[in-house]
Amino acid sequence: MTWIEKARKALSNGSVIVLAGRCIIHYEGRAASKLGEGERLVIIKKDRSILVHRPTGHEPVNWQPKKSKIEFGEEDDAKIIRATRGNELLKIYFLEEPEVVVFDLLDDAEFEMYASEAEMKEAVLLEPNLVEDGFTPFQEERRAGRVGRVDVFGIDREGKLTVVELKRKSANEEDVNQLRRYLEVLGQEFGRKPRAILAAPSVTRTAASLLKTSGIDFKCLTPKTCMEVLRKKRGLDFHV
Amino acid sequence: MTWIEKARKALSNGSVIVLAGRCIIHYEGRAASKLGEGERLVIIKKDRSILVHRPTGHEPVNWQPKKSKIEFGEEDDAKIIRATRGNELLKIYFLEEPEVVVFDLLDDAEFEMYASEAEMKEAVLLEPNLVEDGFTPFQEERRAGRVGRVDVFGIDREGKLTVVELKRKSANEEDVNQLRRYLEVLGQEFGRKPRAILAAPSVTRTAASLLKTSGIDFKCLTPKTCMEVLRKKRGLDFHV
DNA sequence: ACTTTTATTTCGCCG
DNA sequence: CGGCGAAGTAAAAGT
Structure with a gap:
């Protein structure tokens, strides 16, 4: 041939x-x-x-x-x-x-970049100041009714019940709407809506205005930062 | 194994x-x-x-x-x-x-992006305004004694004998010194030194000051510009 | 060695 | 589809 x-x-x-x-x-x-x-x-x-x-x-x-x-x-x-x-x-x-x-190569695997959202959560639990000074998370998981899982749940420096939603990429409108649905469910559960913080590398313009009208705070948090914290806390050994 | x-x-x-x-x-x-x-x-x-x-x-x-x-x-x-x-x-x-x-791969070739110096010359001969308005090059080659070959030789809009040196990368001090040696040889040959233009994408700071003290003009000319001219003049066919 | 700029950038998202 | 910003950018050019 x-x-x-x-x-x-x-x-x-x-x-x-x-x-x-x-x-x-x-x-x-x-x-x-x-x-x-x-x-x-x-x-x-x-x-x-x-x-x-x-x-x-x-x-x-x-x-x-x-x-x-x-x-x-x-x-x-x-x-x-x-x-x-x-x-x-x-x-x-x-x-x-x-x-x-x-x-002849077969390859259907999904590529995961940076820390996963799970690892971002781990980083926040190890170093809550990543979200806000004085923030104290509960270590246990928390469900928001049957809507889904809340990323991190805790109390801010003023003792206010606070929900933190983590995103690996820039947060868009849909991400904010999902968080709002969680807040409604939690509001019914607790009698009043908790405070909410969206922690992500960035937000889209439309998402930002929706955050504002919804009274949700934004905290810039990148997977990279989380990874650096994990590394510092867990030591330099690569757990792979 | x-x-x-x-x-x-x-x-x-x-x-x-x-x-x-x-x-x-x-x-x-x-x-x-x-x-x-x-x-x-x-x-x-x-x-x-x-x-x-x-x-x-x-x-x-x-x-x-x-x-x-x-x-x-x-x-x-x-x-x-x-x-x-x-x-x-x-x-x-x-x-x-x-x-x-x-x-086992052997590969010593130089990678040339955009036009080579030869093609820059071709572009200048086809479109002399690339060097200066009113510039008229001689089409034939010209030697500068035994020092080397002059890139382009011609007459500027005021009828002054002019030497053009082309460089595809940023011109440094050594490039200017080489041009100065050409000018000395040509000066002896013609009785007086011709005008000189260094055409290159840029010059280093030291080369720029040497140009100034040597009375050599600088014209910004990139291989990319030359390539576009060649393409326009030669048509869109790929001559490869 | 360090900093700045470039790229056939690519890649993703927004409008 | 054009425009804007980020990338584990890498690589080149200037300092």
């Missing part, structure tokens, strides 16, 4: 292709670049994204994002890969037949 | 290693991340940078930049790669022995 047949078959199979060999590379699109003769790795993924990696440097020297049009061909002695996307062209000339390695 | 022996040998040889297999990935450092079971490609380059690529998405899901400490090991049944850099840790657990493919 020729390198072209192998590559085409792998691409239609949804495999990941790694090609290695001496090549010259041209890119022209938003910018333009040339890379003279040298040996590189070319990686073509199943979403038809393509990467050219030199033997050093963590970033690809050239690339094309997913949904590129990938074509294999030959001109004279050169083995050619063309990857086009809109008016952007990446062209790889292999001076000899490249080594072609095909990988 | 076990996968570890293979990988260690390849790394000490300065080869590029591609590993493929079912794995779990943990990262902890400036931030933290977890990635559950799935099949991925791991690429270790000879500068000891490491990339983890899922079968889709043009960006690595996890990585570590060059000069990381790369360690291979086994714990129970898991095959492990640890990549540490400062207080950042990337840990890859292969659930089965990974497929290991080793590539």
